[in-house]
Amino acid sequence: MGIITTKDLNLYYGDKQAINSINMDIEKNRITALIGPSGCGKTTFLKTLNRMNDTIPNCKITGEVIFDGINIYDNKIDPMLVRKKMGMVFQKPNPFPMSIYDNIAYAPKYHGKKKRELDEIVEKSLKAAALWEEVKDRLKKSALSLSGGQQQRLCIARTIALNPEVILMDEATSALDPISTYKIEDLMGELKKTYTVVIVTHNMQQASRIADRTAFFLLGDLVEYDTTENIFVNPRNQKTLDYVSGHFG
Amino acid sequence: MKTQKVYLYNSIFKAIVFFFALVTVLSVILIGVFMIVNGGPSIAKVGLKDFLLGKVWNSANEPPQYGILAFIVSSFYSTFFTVLIAVPISILVALAIGQLMPKGLGTVIRAIISLLAGIPSVIYGFLGIIFIVPLVQKVFNLSSGLTMFSSVIVLIVMTLPTIISVSETSINAVDKGYMDAAFALGVRKEYALFTIVLPAAKSGIMAAVLLGVGRAIGETMAVMMVAGNIPQMPSMLKPVRFLTTAIVTEMSYATEQTRGVLIGIGLVLFVFIFIINSIFHFFIKKAGAVNG
Numbered sequence: 001m002g003i004i005t006t007k008d009l010n011l012y013y014g015d016k017q018a019i020n021s022i023n024m025d026i027e028k029n030r031i032t033a034l035i036g037p038s039g040c041g042k043t044t045f046l047k048t049l050n051r052m053n054d055t056i057p058n059c060k061i062t063g064e065v066i067f068d069g070i071n072i073y074d075n076k077i078d079p080m081l082v083r084k085k086m087g088m089v090f091q092k093p094n095p096f097p098m099s100i101y102d103n104i105a106y107a108p109k110y111h112g113k114k115k116r117e118l119d120e121i122v123e124k125s126l127k128a129a130a131l132w133e134e135v136k137d138r139l140k141k142s143a144l145s146l147s148g149g150q151q152q153r154l155c156i157a158r159t160i161a162l163n164p165e166v167i168l169m170d171e172a173t174s175a176l177d178p179i180s181t182y183k184i185e186d187l188m189g190e191l192k193k194t195y196t197v198v199i200v201t202h203n204m205q206q207a208s209r210i211a212d213r214t215a216f217f218l219l220g221d222l223v224e225y226d227t228t229e230n231i232f233v234n235p236r237n238q239k240t241l242d243y244v245s246g247h248f249g
Numbered sequence: 250m251k252t253q254k255v256y257l258y259n260s261i262f263k264a265i266v267f268f269f270a271l272v273t274v275l276s277v278i279l280i281g282v283f284m285i286v287n288g289g290p291s292i293a294k295v296g297l298k299d300f301l302l303g304k305v306w307n308s309a310n311e312p313p314q315y316g317i318l319a320f321i322v323s324s325f326y327s328t329f330f331t332v333l334i335a336v337p338i339s340i341l342v343a344l345a346i347g348q349l350m351p352k353g354l355g356t357v358i359r360a361i362i363s364l365l366a367g368i369p370s371v372i373y374g375f376l377g378i379i380f381i382v383p384l385v386q387k388v389f390n391l392s393s394g395l396t397m398f399s400s401v402i403v404l405i406v407m408t409l410p411t412i413i414s415v416s417e418t419s420i421n422a423v424d425k426g427y428m429d430a431a432f433a434l435g436v437r438k439e440y441a442l443f444t445i446v447l448p449a450a451k452s453g454i455m456a457a458v459l460l461g462v463g464r465a466i467g468e469t470m471a472v473m474m475v476a477g478n479i480p481q482m483p484s485m486l487k488p489v490r491f492l493t494t495a496i497v498t499e500m501s502y503a504t505e506q507t508r509g510v511l512i513g514i515g516l517v518l519f520v521f522i523f524i525i526n527s528i529f530h531f532f533i534k535k536a537g538a539v540n541g
Contacts, residue, residue, distance in 0.1 A: 050433065052429070052432065052433060055432065057352075080435040080436075080437060081435060082435075083432065083433055083434065083435040084434070084435030087433065087434070088433035090426060090429060090430065090433075092426055094424065094426030094427060094429065094430045095430075096427055096430065096431075096445050097427070097445075097448070097449045098445075098448075106434070106436075106444070107431075107434035107435065107436060110434075110435075110436050110440060111435065155430070158430070158434070159433075159434070162434060162435070
């Protein structure tokens with residue numbers, strides 16, 4: 001059993017069902033990619049993993065998401081603690097409008113880290129996100145002065161600062177240029193040694209380059225979930241074959 | 250041929266826009282010139298120092314005394330307390346209707362608040378006379394409830410809608426991505442609102458405060474009805490006269506000489522608002538530069 005297991009997970013926006021009875025096992029210290037055409041439910045599914053859909057009105061979820069042996073949709077669970085353990089990086093880089101240092105220190109400070117611990121956390125997190133060398137001389141500068149790719153790595157560092165177990169990335173490179181994308185893909189390879197990484201991507205090459213396992217979603221269904229090689233080289237399902245060979249999408 | 254036509258339209262449009270911009274600027278300059286030409290000589294006659302720092306105003310005396318220090322201090326005093334109380338309330342209300350309440354409820358409250366902004370000030374004055382003045386009289390056991398305190402309360406109520414709606418607009422304009430990010434870090438909404446969203450909306454909120462200050466210092470009708478209108482150095486529980494109300498009170502029966510002095514008071518008000526605006530614009534620009 002993996003670090004995250006979903007059991008019969010359904011999600012409805014009002015009357016409309018957006019994901020249908022997903023059973024999936026996400027393995028620890030691996031990169032799992034969720035692929036599929038727009039509107040297939042891959043991002044929605046990703047957001048059920050750290051309960052980000054809680055903020056959406058009329059959104060109803062049934063089934064279970066077992067994380068570290070606990071169902072995170074249990075009534076007794078504080079969703080804030082779930083999110084602390086499962087970091088998330090968004091499609092559009094969204095550093096806070098404050099200094100680079102404060103961006104990283106913000107959440108640890110909120111969660112009770114002492115002031116003297118912060119310097120070390122900031123340095124460690126920036127190093128882990130491969131951004132330290134570029135920003136170490138201007139930690140007090142506004143994070144918004146960084147380039148898009150740097151901002152995204154800052155967002156990754158901000159997530160790492162809480163020392164999560166899982167990092168969820170929602171098309172984290174789709175707004176970036178190829179070089180920045182390459183750097184982040186490279187970084188993901190490093191991150192999976194410490195964390196479990198789940199990415200949503202509409203870029204199939206990216207999934208085939210970096211993911212260990214790939215899940216193909218279509219119209220809210222999990223069509224096929226296997227090692228990345230099997231998905232791309234010999235998929236069992238005809239629809240998967242059509243999608244990965246570019247017949248639709 | 251066609252491009253020439255487009256070019257012609259463009260220049261006509263530009264000329265029209267430029268013309269109206271010019272009209273706006275010219276009106277401000279003309280007002281300034283009018284005030285200086287009409288009020289300046291009278292101020293000079295009284296003496297700038299006696300005018301601004303004189304504590305006694307008695308236009309009926311022979312010779313008349315034209316010291317407006319009491320008016321200046323009263324205006325600043327009341328504006329200061331109005332802003333001090335109205336701004337925190339407004340920011341909390343703006344956060345509540347834009348960020349914390351269910352959408353429907355927020356919309357209803359927003360509509361009511363914008364309605365409040367449109368009510369003529371004389372109505373607020375009436376409400377002040379009917380409800381606040383007797384209440385103040387009773388609570389503080391005064392011979393009359395026509396006091397600075399009553400006018401500050403009226404001013405707070407009057408400035409709230411303006412500050413709320415402008416600061417709400419700037420709070421709602423803050424990138425929603427910040428809240429998502431804070432949420433994903435396990436940070437509670439209320440904390441994120443105060444530590445990320447409010448600082449990001451700082452320049453807009455300052456513009457809102459500026460509007461509030463302008464309204465508080467310039468308001469005439471409503472405060473005239475509840476302030477008691479006696480020219481003396483201000484105190485919270487005494488009747489006071491403001492710069493604005495000083496002009497209105499005596500304008501209708503002023504002698505030639507007094508009329509000039511009253512316009513001089515207008516000039517003082519004009520200069521004050523100009524200075525306050527400049528200070529705020531400096532801070533707004535600075536706040537904008539930090540965020541950008």
